[in-house]
Amino acid sequence: MWYEDATGTRLELGWQTNDPLAPVVIDPAESGILRGVPDFPGESFYFSAETKIPLGGGDRKAFAQVILALEATFATGHVEDGQQIVFGRTRFRVRGGRAHSTYTLTHPYGTVEVTTDDRGRASDTQDIGVAPLSFADALGGRIAPFLRWTPDPTLPEGYIGDGTTEHTITGSPFNTDFALVEGPDAGTGGAARDPNDPGNPNKAYTDRFVVQGRLATLHGAEITRAVYHRAADGASTVEVFARSAPAQQLGLSLDGQPATPLEGGNGPRYFARIPVGSLLPTRLTVTNLTDAVALPVTVDVTDAVEITQADYDSTAQTLTVGAASSDRQGPATLTVTDGDEVLGPPGTFSLDAPPAAVTVRSSAGANTTTNVRVNA
Known part of the structure; x- marks a missing residue:
């Protein structure tokens, strides 16, 4: 239903093709039926921020492209239930740059370095979260917190950008709310120069991105x-x-x-x-x-399991575990485990070395884990 960043901003998936403020839906012609939705797109976005910077030093149409996104698609390449994936993407492309040259990008979520081929092209893409239905995997990527427009009264309520207009942004965890490309004569192609180093011809800069994201209206539980x-x-x-x-x-x-x-x-x-x-x-x-x-x-x-004791006596080489279930009528059967190893019901165990933690499992369904305390 949504992804939430550390600031508490929750974004929902912008998949409807009739929303002018969330227009980025890839290949709507390749849509399919998903759980009763007749035209669900093959690719859509919770969040997207993109910018393109003209570059000098190579082809007269040279540019660098930056794509930052939290994207939803399907592992099979087409709409298929059970194959849904959500991934965080950071992509840096150079086209028409100087051949066999290094370009470094500083963007809101970090830095990337690429080396161009003999045609002045280079690309670096990192996608985190590409296993079907493993939706938490995307949280391991760089896309957080979500970028949004700097305050602007023209932005309709419920959105973090209009999905179309280049605009200044805020939200970078590193206070780098811009894209800065460094490379040979990169700043001679018409882009703005680095405001902190305006005389450097090897730097091209922009602080404007096209941002898309719709605040969640369904929160669930x-x-x-x-x-x-x-x-x-x-x-x-x-x-x-x-x-x-x-x-x-x-x-x-x-x-x-x-x-x-x-x-x-x-x-x-x-x-x-x-x-x-x-x-x-x-x-x-x-x-x-x-x-x-x-x-x-x-x-x-x-039931609920409370571990009342998990002590290791290093002199006697014994581990003592005490626990109780919230089911006093059963009573439930409790079992102490050290990872996959079953030690037995709560009591005292002879061990030549203590485990870091123990888990107590109940036959009524509960389990609780606690660290072992070592007594000298």
């Missing part, structure tokens, strides 16, 4: 924890921890029952604690009722 507590007499409560954008109305449904509102909303955190008697639910659903399109999230309800 993320369930971060869903556990139950059951007393020995069977009386139970369910605790639900969730996250979303501030000021949302989240509803909780247990095993398909009518929704109960979650507390919170001043920040991104939401919470509910509901007595359920002896009828312990197995699944629960949280729905963002503020969204125009409801996208419910459903998870299994598990």
Whole structure:
């Protein structure tokens, strides 16, 4: 539904071909059907910032192109459910430059160096996040935080740029809200010179990018924890921890029952604690009722495991682990593991060296990990 940067800016996918402020949809003729959408594009963008700089020293039409994007497409090259990928892209191209020469680009997210071929061409592309359905992989790229126009009253609300007009930007984590190309006579092709080194003919500069990005209108919800507590007499409560954008109305449904509102909303955190008697639910659903399109999230309800002790005695070479389940009626079976190695139920283990951490798993579904404390 969205990607969020460290500033709290959330952008949704701009895939509709009729949005004039998010016009960058690649090859709309190669669209296909995706989950009921008849004309879903093969490539579209959450975020895009591009600029082109004329270069001197080579062909009279020489230029450098900079592309910074968070892009959505398909691993198979055509619209196919299950093959969706989202990747962060940084691309630097030189065309018509001086042959066999080095060009260095400083851009809002870092630097890139390329060497041209005998025709004055060079290209460097880094794409992070190209495994199908592994949408978190794109977070390992450079595209963060999102660039946006410097304040401009003409920009319609809900966008970070109009997708068409070159404009000054803000948002670089390195305070490099520009593109600077350094190379032989790069600054003699008509581009602006580096304002900090205006007499240098080997530098071409621009602080204007075409930026596209639409602020998310659907926020959904993320369930971060869903556990139950059951007393020995069977009386139970369910605790639900969730996250979303501030000021949302989240509803909780247990095993398909009518929704109960979650507390919170001043920040991104939401919470509910509901007595359920002896009828312990197995699944629960949280729905963002503020969204125009409801996208419910459903998870299994598990017990909660508390690790009360994880101590290694280096003299006796013993590891002692204590733990308890929130299910007091079961009781649930607990197992201590060190990675893939099963040590057994909580207790004392003879080990010639301690693990860095232990995990306690419950037969009711929960697991908790803690670092081991070493006693001399």
